[in-house]
Amino acid sequence: MNDSVATEKKPSDKPISSPFQRGKNLVAVASGKGGVGKTWFSITLSQALANEGKKVLLFDGDLGLANVDVQLGLMPKRDLNDVIRGRLGLDKIIQPYEDGGFDIIAGRSGQASLSALPSQRLALLRDQLLEVAEKYDVVVIDLGAGIDRTVRMMSAAATRTLLITTDEPTSLTDAYAFIKLGNAAGMSKNVSIVVNMAPSAAEGEKTYKTLLKACENFLRLTPPMAGMIRQDPRVKDTIRHQTPILTRSPNAEAAQDVEKVAAVIIEELMIAKKQAKAQKQA
Ligand SMILES: Nc1ncnc2c1ncn2[C@@H]1O[C@H](COP(=O)(O)OP(=O)(O)O)[C@@H](O)[C@H]1O
Ligand SMILES: [Mg+2]
Numbered sequence: 001m002n003d004s005v006a007t008e009k010k011p012s013d014k015p016i017s018s019p020f021q022r023g024k025n026l027v028a029v030a031s032g033k034g035g036v037g038k039t040w041f042s043i044t045l046s047q048a049l050a051n052e053g054k055k056v057l058l059f060d061g062d063l064g065l066a067n068v069d070v071q072l073g074l075m076p077k078r079d080l081n082d083v084i085r086g087r088l089g090l091d092k093i094i095q096p097y098e099d100g101g102f103d104i105i106a107g108r109s110g111q112a113s114l115s116a117l118p119s120q121r122l123a124l125l126r127d128q129l130l131e132v133a134e135k136y137d138v139v140v141i142d143l144g145a146g147i148d149r150t151v152r153m154m155s156a157a158a159t160r161t162l163l164i165t166t167d168e169p170t171s172l173t174d175a176y177a178f179i180k181l182g183n184a185a186g187m188s189k190n191v192s193i194v195v196n197m198a199p200s201a202a203e204g205e206k207t208y209k210t211l212l213k214a215c216e217n218f219l220r221l222t223p224p225m226a227g228m229i230r231q232d233p234r235v236k237d238t239i240r241h242q243t244p245i246l247t248r249s250p251n252a253e254a255a256q257d258v259e260k261v262a263a264v265i266i267e268e269l270m271i272a273k274k275q276a277k278a279q280k281q282a
Contacts, residue, residue: 024159024269024272024273024276025133025136025137025138025139025159025269025272026129026130026133026139026141026157026158026159026160027045027138027139027140027141027158027159027160027161027162027265028061028141028143028154028155028157028158028160028161028162029041029042029045029140029141029142029143029161029162029164030143030145030147030151030155030161030162030163030164030178031143031145031163031164031165031171031174031175031178032145032146032147032163032165032171032173032174032175032176032177032178033145033165033168033170033171033174033175034065034144034145034146035145036145036164036165036166036171036196036197037164037166037196037197037229037235038062038142038143038145038164039062039067039068039071039142040071040235040239040245041162041164041194041196041229041258042058042068042140042141042142043058043068043071043072043100043142043244044244044245044246044254044255044258045140045258045261045262045265046058046100046102046138046140047100047101047102047244047246047247048246048255048258048259048261048262049102049137049138049140049262049265049266050100050101050102051101051246051259052262052263052266054137054138054266055102055135055136055137055138056101056102056103056136056137056138056139056140057094057102057103057104057105057132057133057135057136057138057139057140058097058102058103058104058105058139058140058142059105059129059139059140059141059142060080060104060105060106060107060142061107061141061142061143061144061150061154062107062142062143062144063080063107063108063117063144063150064144065144067107068104068106068107068142069104069106069107070242071239071242072097072099072100072104072242072243072244073242073243074095074097074104074106076093076095076104076106078092078093078095078106079093079105079106079107079108080093080105080106080107080108080125081108083125083128084117084121084125089128090105090125090128090129090131090132091128091131091132093105093106094132099243099244099247100244100246100247103136105132117150119149122149122150122153123153126153126154126157129141129154129157130157137269138265138269141154141158143155145174146174146178147177147178147181147182147185152182152185152187155182155187155190155191156185156186156187156190158190159190159268159269159272160190160192160226160265160268161182161187161190161191161192162192162193162194162226162261163175163178163179163191163192163193163194163223164194164195164196165193165194165195165196165207165211166195166196166197166198166207167195167197167198167199167203167204167206167207172207172210172211175193175211176211176214176215178191179191179215179219179221179223180218180219183219183221191223192223192224192225192226193208193211193212193223193224193225193226194225194226194227194228194229194261195207195208195225195227195228195229196229197229197230197231198228198229198230198231199230199231200230201228201230204228204229204230205225205228208225208228211223212225226261226264226265227257227258227260227261227264228257229254229257229258229261230253230254230257231254232252232253232254232255234248234249234252234254234255235252235254237249238252245258246258246259
């Protein structure tokens with residue numbers, strides 16, 4: 001691996017305040033357990049935000065198991081590997097995804113070395129992402145499962161982390177562990193819950209309440225609910241066709257549920273933007 005390029009620049013800790021405060025437009029998508037729908041949700045959320053007129057970048061941050069490109073049937077010529085090896089700047093690997101109306105930074109599947117990046121490299125990558133983010137209204141980061149160093153760093157840089165869980169006991173337990181460890185790492189304020197694959201709206205609410213109760217009782221935390229997405233056979237169908245659900249089945253229940261989460265995010269970003277502006281004027 002060529003270290004020279006990456007070590008030229010040190011990660012900066014300087015706060016930058018425009019157009020939002022740095023990181024104020026980053027939304028991370030995380031989960032305790034894998035296979036709960038993070039990648040599908042990240043793609044759909046990106047398209048829902050784009051449909052609302054936002055300029056959106058989807059960053060495939062699941063460094064070990066990248067699969068945004070697989071779900072969309074893309075064959076990226078350039079990916080994060082080129083950035084990590086110091087061959088290209090992050091801005092050079094952005095590719096437009098015209099069908100969805102948003103841009104993508106593709107990851108690289110099956111490269112265990114990428115998930116084991118040294119901290120400084122990771123911090124540099126985060127800084128590059130924060131810089132690129134200034135050209136967008138929203139940056140959605142599809143993270144790997146669990147709460148390793150990469151996840152902690154990216155999640156901490158984001159203004160909002162959407163923690164995806166299903167009603168499966170293992171998924172709930174791992175979501176609880178994520179909140180607990182995230183809290184210990186000082187990032188609990190930004191976490192809100194999205195229940196995915198809910199058999200019904202009422203069941204989704206119940207799943208959230210179960211998790212909330214554990215958080216309140218044992219951690220004294222009350223993570224809010226950002227939304228609930230119903231189990232929907234059209235999700236599998238659209239993934240099989242490598243077409244986003246909002247293109248192929250925009251009226252699917254699951255697609256409409258993600259649109260509601262997008263509305264919550266837009267609202268929140270507007271508030272963050274206003275606060276940043278007020279701070280700047282003060
Ligand atoms: N709302 C949903 N309804 C039905 N199936 C879903 C839903 N969300 C996700 N899935 C299924 O879950 C699988 C895993 O999704 P994926 O996005 O790859 O998860 P992750 O990124 O968390 O590993 C998908 O193949 C899809 O079929
Ligand atoms: Mg994934």
